[in-house]
Structure formats: structure tokens, C-alpha cells
Amino acid sequence: SAVISxxxxxxxxxxxxxxxxxxxxxxxxxxxxxxxxxxxQSLTLIATANQGSEATYESGFVIDKFPISRPNxxxxxxxxxxxxxxxxxxxxxxxxxxxxxxxxxxxxxxxVT
Amino acid sequence: xxxxxxxxxxxxxxxxxISILNCDYTNSMFDYFLWYKKYPAEGPTFLISxxxxxxxxxxxxxxxxxxxxxxxxxxxxxxxxxxDSAVYFxxxxxxxxxxxxxxxxxxxxxxx
Numbered sequence: 001s002a003v004i005s006x007x008x009x010x011x012x013x014x015x016x017x018x019x020x021x022x023x024x025x026x027x028x029x030x031x032x033x034x035x036x037x038x039x040x041q042s043l044t045l046i047a048t049a050n051q052g053s054e055a056t057y058e059s060g061f062v063i064d065k066f067p068i069s070r071p072n073x074x075x076x077x078x079x080x081x082x083x084x085x086x087x088x089x090x091x092x093x094x095x096x097x098x099x100x101x102x103x104x105x106x107x108x109x110x111x112v113t
Numbered sequence: 114x115x116x117x118x119x120x121x122x123x124x125x126x127x128x129x130x131i132s133i134l135n136c137d138y139t140n141s142m143f144d145y146f147l148w149y150k151k152y153p154a155e156g157p158t159f160l161i162s163x164x165x166x167x168x169x170x171x172x173x174x175x176x177x178x179x180x181x182x183x184x185x186x187x188x189x190x191x192x193x194x195x196x197d198s199a200v201y202f203x204x205x206x207x208x209x210x211x212x213x214x215x216x217x218x219x220x221x222x223x224x225x
Contacts, residue, residue, distance in 0.1 A: 001159070031211060042202065043157070043215040058212075092156050096211050100145055100164075104156035 002027055002095050004105035012111045013083055020079045021108045023093035028073035031096035034066070037107075038089045049076040049093075083112045116140045117205050119216035127224050132190040134219050136203035139184065143207035143214075148177060148188045150199045151218070157202060161188070193223045 003026040013019050023032065032049040047055040047068055055068035070076045080087050088111050094102040118137045126132045134148075144165040149157035163170040163177045163186065170177050176189045190197055200220050204213040 004156075033212070035213075042217045043204075043213075045212050045214075048212070094213075100206075100211070101147060101159050101162055102211070102213055103159055104149075106156045107154075109154070 001101075002029060002097060002103045004093060004095060004103060006091075006093060006105040006108050008108060009106065010109040010111075012113060015084055015112060017083055018079055018081045019083065019110060020077050021091050021093075021110075023076045023078070023105055025074045025095050029095040029097070030073070032070060032076045033094045033096070033102065034068060034076070034078045035092045035094060035104075036089045037092065043092065046078070046091075049078075080110065083110075085112045088112045115217070116143075117203060117214050117216040119201075119203060119219050121219050122217070123220045123222070125222045125224060126193050128195055129192045132188075132193045132197065132221055132223065134188040134190075134201050134203075134221065136186050136188075136216050137184060138186075138205050140205070140207065140214075141184070143205040145206045146177070146179060146186050147204045147206075147213070148175075149202045149204060150197075151202060152199050160201075190221075193221075195223045195225050197221060198223050 005024045007022045034046040035043045037043045046061045047057040049070040051070045067079045090107045092107045094104045147162040148160040151157045161175045179186045200218045202218045203216045
């Protein structure tokens, strides 16, 4: 398994602003992912964070809205840009272990007012 | 179109009894299935997984069964404990992409 931390754990932000969420892993991992869980819904993959190259986004998510950085094998950031109330969600990073399981961070609970 | 479905939004069982959580999928390319448990205000915790080459995997009180012909998997928890009360998500991946597609979750309540 892997120990994953996220910062901040929660935040309340104003409409139109941006928030950057950090994800730190205690060991080097090949693949990191960012998910979103909107209120009352399941988890949806936003993008795969690729080390040294641009992230791979899922349908419905774009780089301008959710820019992602992955400077090394233990760290990634997700920015939620130009926020609106519809962006209020829990944002989670996950890492893929060698055996194929994904382990999740504790999540960042974002509320946009 | 939901590729992974958990049709029961909630389940209530007595402590000590068996909990059975069900999950159906539609994409025949899925070849790896996982179950996660989630408490409020926490990230999902990995419980158990199964590859499509198997039909059963056990880990302590948790057993996952896979029926490929029916595109159905289930998680059995026995005996159930009050600490098992949480939302359980099944997830699937396939085609070597490692991307997880999640079901909508089932809220399990284990009554003392």
C-alpha cells in the first residue's frame, strides 16, 4: 500500500477564484490519478497525472479548468480554476500500486460560494 | 450510460450475520474489479480485488465472487460488525488502462 496525504483537507472559496490541491505520496509511484466526488454521487475520474508530460483528461474535463502538474514520482497538484458552485465536490488523488490496486488520499472537500 | 451499477442504495443487516453487496457491469473489456469502503470525510479504503481469471477471492471476513457470464460480482462480509457500517463502492478497470469506473455505492448499516 501507500500513504497519501492531501492539502488542504477542506476549503471554502469564492466564485471565480482558483484553488490548488496538493497530493504527496510516501513512495515513488508510476501512476497518479485525480477523481471527483460530487455531493451524493460516485467517484469520477478527472485525469491521469503523467510524470514529465501533460496529464491525460477524461471526457468532460479540460486542462484549462483543471490544470495538473506532476513534477516527480511522489507529488502532484490539481488546480480548480475559475470556480463556480458546481465545482463543490470532494477531490481525491489516488496512486496505482504494482499489483494493480489504487489507493486513495483522504480527499479535499471544496465548497464554492 | 452507467458501466458499473450498484442497484441497492442501502442495506441493513444484524451484527454477526452475512452482508452481501452486489454489483453489475456492462463492459466486457473489464478485467479487474475492486471493492472500496468509504467513511464520511475520508477517502475510499481499498478492501479486496479480483482479476477476471478468478471467480473468487478471500481476505479474512471479506470474499468477492465474480460471475463473468452474468457480468456480476458480489462482496460477502461475514460475520458483519458494526464497524463495517460505511458506503461500499465497486469499481472496474480494463483494457490495460488502470482507470477505475465506480458504481454509485451501497450504504451498509450493521445493527448491533
